[in-house]
Amino acid sequence: MPVSADARAVDHILERLTLDPKLAYFMGFGTESFHKLTEAYAERAGIDQKGAEKIWLDRMKLCFKPISRGDDGRCPSCGEMSSLGAFIDAVDEAGE
Numbered sequence: 001m002p003v004s005a006d007a008r009a010v011d012h013i014l015e016r017l018t019l020d021p022k023l024a025y026f027m028g029f030g031t032e033s034f035h036k037l038t039e040a041y042a043e044r045a046g047i048d049q050k051g052a053e054k055i056w057l058d059r060m061k062l063c064f065k066p067i068s069r070g071d072d073g074r075c076p077s078c079g080e081m082s083s084l085g086a087f088i089d090a091v092d093e094a095g096e
Contacts, residue, residue, distance in 0.1 A: 017060055
């Protein structure tokens, strides 16, 4: 059975969240968008929403520990890109 356009859109956005920490900060874990995306993914995959959330969170490899503005955007403990670091980069690039 071919994958529908809406399913491809959900997969595309979830995949982008794994590749772009800035996007993941704004649309990732804890947002209504992420909840709805993982809910749609779960329904199609035949799993519960929490399971889908875990699958995509594991792929995002973001650390949600706060870091200071002077850091390089990576968590000093685990080395993963920090969601706060991604936010700081996004604000700096916007000139705010």
